[in-house]
Amino acid sequence: MSRTHRICLGGLDFIPDLSGALYAPDFATLLVADLHLEKGTSLARRGVHLPPYDSRESLEQLRRVIAAAKPQRLIFLGDSFHDPAARERIDGQDLALLLSITATIPTIWITGNHDPAPPGDIGGTIAAEVALGPVSLRHEPKPLGDGMLEIAGHLHPAATVVQRGHRIRCRCFIADDRRIVMPAFGSYTGALGIGSDAFAGLFEDYKVWMLGSRAIHRFPAARVR
Amino acid sequence: MSLPQHIQTWFAARGWAPRPHQLAVLEHAAAGDSVLLISPTGGGKTLAGFLPSLAELSEPRSGGGIHTLYVSPLKALAVDIARNLEAPVRDMGLPITIETRTGDTPQHKRVRQRQNPPDILITTPEQVSLMVADPHAAHLLKDLRTVILDELHAMVTSKRGVLLSLALTRVAAHAPRARRIGLSATVADPDALRAWLAPAGQPPVPLVMGQQGAAPNIRILKSAERVPWSGHSSLYAIPELYDALKRARLALIFVNTRSQAEMVFQSLWEANDDHLPIALHHGSLDVSQRRKVEAAMAEGRLRAVVCTSTLELGIDWGDVDLVIHVGAPKGSSRLLQRIGRSNHRLDMPSEALLVPSNRFEVLECEAALQAARVNAQDTEYPMVLKFDVLAQHVMGRACAGPFRPDELYREVTGAWTYRKLTRADFDKVIDYVATGGYALKAYERYAKLKPQADGSLRLTHPRLIMSYKLNAGTIVEEEMLKLRLASVKRRLGKRVVMGGRVLGEMEEWFLSQLSQGDTFLFAGEVLRFEGLDEFGALASRGGAREPMIPSYQGGKFPLSTYLAERVREMLADPKSWTHLPQQVQDWLSLQRFKSVVPRAEDMLVETFPRADKHYMVCYPFEGRLAHQTLGMLLTRRLERWGAQPLGFVASEYALVIWTVRDLALMIASGRISLAKLFDEDMMGDDLDAWLAESNLMKRTFRNAAIIAGLIERRFPGKEKTQRQMTVNTDLIYDVLRSHQPDHILLRAAWDDAAEGLIDAQRLAMMLKRIRGHIVHKALEVVSPLAVPVLLEIGRESIYGEAHDALLAEAADDLIGEAMRLV
Structure with missing residues (x-):
């Protein structure tokens, strides 16, 4: 895991990973947002047969991150399953991979709008919110009172940089000194530009950490849209 | 089959006689044979296609299904053909029903057509596919006798033609007796078209040739102005162009891209001191706007129309007496087709004027002119197996x-x-x-x-x-957004943007790079970008004179192989230069003096240092796409061999690569062998490795995924919900490639990329051609021939006037360096 970048929140350091996961060294905890397992097969009933490999791709990626970071705890920030029937559709081999992860690392499934009730038979425990020291972990960002801090997912942020006439758009972490919104981890999850209305009012003087194909790049707010 | 009496009378009443090719088609059709008619525009081609049907339908017939299916590539054309056919049918007193069926035909009319089919149905390729997919197809087609395929040359080179060929197998299954009549403009390989047209198990269909018209009268604009070294705007020639169209009754001004059309139109309008009615016509304009222009042409209310290939096919609007081609025509057939838009009398030569936009294009225009004079054809081969x-x-x-x-x-x-x-x-x-x-x-x-x-x-x-x-259908549009005129008001101190009428559509990639306040050209005016809303993009009339953001895209059509060969031959033969403008002759003479002019079978490679970098320029003349691919592959190779390449730029004619290490030295010392560098083996693993990662593959994959029905098309209005449902095809591509690289859709995407966007076949042929024919010239400074492609460097990142000034400055340095006599 690359340790070149740090996102500081409430005096704690968080380490963004190129995969979109976020590692909290003070808690030996790995955070993953918006996995959207089985998004690929979610439209099967309508006759849309997308390549059904997205869960495998995402879970293998997760396994690689875990092997590198060796966390003692794993927390999913919601929308881990694309829909309530995802558990029924997941391929046996992919399910085995998921179970092997939750069997070895204590896991918490935070609920999201796509999975208000995550499956109960996949290991780990379920919670609506989790406190990591002074930081609240939840799916959707909430208005924050004085001194409150949060890490959330839900929005699937992406940022755009224009360089020499080329427009480069990547998934990103976006953060100011009160909040981090994580990029979506799932291999079929789309992304939403940080200039869109959904981000309005969430951040003050923010920075973004863009996930390039080989490295993470940090930019101040003025440089991106 | 002889012509029935009332049709003969109809001809005679007009003082006409059926032409030999019309009678020949009739004869083949009467024998039940399929036939291909190749004839220039204006030769009564469409009537030739319909005559057998009119003759048969003048007799009472049993059964009530469709008798004749006429397929045209253009929706608008279908409607016009129906109108143009109704008049003679009425005058001949024939009891024939004619109807159209296009994407715009309302459902109730389709139902009625099914219950009570017309004798002649005029339609498009997509509609044929939809018809045979209908469970009632058998009933509709049981009495079908003829399928007429108009503008066949234009359909067979794309996926539309491939889909049509499959739909025709279904038509044949329902109506085995139906003959096919193909109507085509002149093509390079009529035999391929004859085979394309043949029903299953039958030999290629017989060919009927129409009468050739008088050879066109083509001139190249000999400008008194300095012809630019590079670029595509042709703005230097606007005053002379304006003079030429002032002398014409109605001029069509063809350009290769929409942005060129915008630029030429705007400049002409500024030069328009006589207030001539000049209009603009291209595919991104709103349909009603285009229809208005067509109607005005037909009524003789216009003096000139600036257009793209949108006016290349189809019926004639107005009495065009001059065709002006701005920029190089890229192919002899394309030029002939466009020139054919003027003067439809076969006995009179058409008038055409070519306006090259840079010096290499002067060579290309000259080659195209010579090719067109001998009626040389270089159309593409029909597309197969998708x-x-x-x-x-x-x-x-x-x-x-x-x-x-x-x-x-x-x-x-x-x-x-x-x-x-x-x-x-x-x-x-x-x-x-x-x-x-x-x-x-x-x-x-x-x-x-x-x-x-x-x-x-x-x-x-x-x-x-x-x-x-x-x-259904194979036409996958670029992602387009509706562009609406916006009015901006201030309300309670807040900026409120209100959307107004639709101006047209623009590519999403272009609009999404704009910031509020950026100005750009559209529909002949400078607009100011105001933002996006849920219906699309909003722009206001900003009052600015200069567009800030250029919307230049490279030409869509690569230089044809045939013209490329002629350009190489012309370059190699100084005796032929006498046709060229003096300034171009001077440029080539200086190249001969300072470097070398390559022989037609050779490829010249020049190396020279400049500033603190080392440059290599080669001149394959194979078109921008093939050169871009070559650039990608060569830089990978040079990287491996330690030359430290920094970048490359491709033009239609040449490729330049620049490196940190001294290439000339590496070649002289044997560290790099040019023969090895350009070896054909780059088309193997290197190509695969590069292509798999490239964005080009993602584009072709998206097209294949939509055509194959993997993902659904986006429809205006439904976008919001659909965007949430659909998955970005780039993500699908990445996942599929890593888990099932041999999937049929990945193969489809690879084939498309190899044929189209990267021109791999052409590149492979070129590498074969130059084996043992590479001529290296190590120079001290840039050569005159290399200047145009070097000027292309950095072109895409130019914004605004300040940068233009910088570029002009850089250009002058470069030209001075090249033209300085030692």
Whole structure:
């Protein structure tokens, strides 16, 4: 895991990973947002047969991150399953991979709008919110009172940089000194530009950490849209 | 079949006689044979196609299905043809019903056509596919005697033609007796078209040639102005262009891209001191706007129209007496087709003026002019065997009813376009349509096709028919956004943008790079970008004179192989330079003095240092796409060999690569062998490795995925909900490539990229051609021939006037360096 970048929140350091996961060294905890397992097969009933490999791709990626970071705890920030029937559709081999992860690392499934009730038979425990020291972990960002801090997912942020006439758009972490919104981890999850209305009012003087194909790049707010 | 009396009378009443080719077509048709008619515009081609039907339909017939199916590539053309046919049919007193069916035909009319079919149905290729996918197709087509395929040359080179060829196999299954009459402009390889047209198991159809018109009178603008070294705007020639069109009754000004059309139109309008009515016509303008321009042309209210290929096909609007071609025509056939838009009397030469936009284009225009004078053709070969198109056809076949794979395979391979389809690949396509064709069996439960006890395959849900109908067709547009005129008001201190009428559509990639306040050209005016809303983009009339953001895109059509060869020959033969303008002759003479002018069979490679970098320029003349691919592959190789390449730029004619290390030295010392650098083996692993990562593949994959029905098209208005449902095809591509790299759709995307966007076949032919024919010249400074491509460096990152000034400054330095006599 690359340790070149740090996102500081409430005096704690968080380490963004190129995969979109976020590692909290003070808690030996790995955070993953918006996995959207089985998004690929979610439209099967309508006759849309997308390549059904997205869960495998995402879970293998997760396994690689875990092997590198060796966390003692794993927390999913919601929308881990694309829909309530995802558990029924997941391929046996992919399910085995998921179970092997939750069997070895204590896991918490935070609920999201796509999975208000995550499956109960996949290991780990379920919670609506989790406190990591002074930081609240939840799916959707909430208005924050004085001194409150949060890490959330839900929005699937992406940022755009224009360089020499080329427009480069990547998934990103976006953060100011009160909040981090994580990029979506799932291999079929789309992304939403940080200039869109959904981000309005969430951040003050923010920075973004863009996930390039080989490295993470940090930019101040003025440089991106 | 002789012409029935009342048709003969009709001809005689007009003082006409049927032309020999019209009678020849009639004869073939009477014998029940299919036939191909190749004839220039204005030769009574459409009437030739219809005469056999009119003759037959003047007799009473049994049965009530469609007698003649006429297929035209353009929707607008279908409507006009119907109108143009109704008049003679009425004058001949024939009891024939004629109707059209296009994407715009309302449902109730389609239902009526099914219950009470017209004698002649005028339609488009997509509609033929939809018709045969209908369970009632047999009833409609049972009495069909003729299929007329108009502008066949334009259809066969694209996926539309491939899909049409499959639909025709279904038509033949319902109406085995129906003959095919192909109507085409002149093409390079008529035999391919004859084979394309032949029904299954039959030899290529006979060919009838129409009368050739008088050779056109083509001139190249000999400008008193300095012809630019590079660029595509042709603005230097605007005053002379304006003079030329002032002397014409109605001039068509063809350009190669929409942005060129915008630029030329705006500049002409500024030069328009006589207030001539000049209009603009291109594919992105709103349809009603285009119809208005066409009507004004027909009524003689216009003096000139600046247009793209939108006015290249179809019926004539107005009495055009001059065709001006701005920029190089890229191919001899394309030029002839465009010139054919003027003066439809075969006995009079058409008038055309070519306006090159830079010095290399002067050479290209000269080559095109010579080629056009001898009527040389360089049209593309018909497109064949596309897996995505086959997948759509299979789905359509299933919509019509259960089918047996064995029979469908036999039927499909009866089409010339699919004669080489293997059974294994056919089965993969069937498997793809049924369950996605994945190694991981996730969709067995949700299969679209299920085997029946008798071995046939049946559609599993009627809802799939609706989805097929909505997504049918092979034309995948760039993602476009509606552009509306906005009014900006201040209300309570807040900026409020209100959307107004629709101006047209623009590419999403272009609009999404704009910031509020950026100005750009559209529909002949400078607009100011105001933002995006849920309906599309908003722009206001900003009052600015200069557009800030150029919307330049490279030309869509690469230089044809044929013209490229002629340009190389011309370059190699100084005696032929006397035709060229003096300033171009001077440029080439200086090249001969300072470097070398390559022989026609050689490829020149020049190396020289400049500033602190080292440059290598080669001149394959194979078009920008092939050069771009070559650039990608060469830089990978140079990287491996330690030359430290920094970048490359490709033009239509040349490729430049610049490096940190001294290439000339590396070549002299034997560290790099040019023969090895340009070895054909780059087309193997290097190409695969590069292509797999490239964005080009993602583009072709998206097209294939839409045509094959993997993902659904986006429709205006439904976008918001659909965007949430659909998955970005780039993500799908990445995941599929890492888990099932041999999937049929990835193969389809690879084939498309190799044929189209990267021009791999052409590059491979070029590498073969130059083997043992590479001439290296190590120079101290840039050569005159290299200047144009060096000026292209950094072109895409130019914004605004300040940068233009910088570029001009840089350009002057470069030209001075090259032209300085030692």
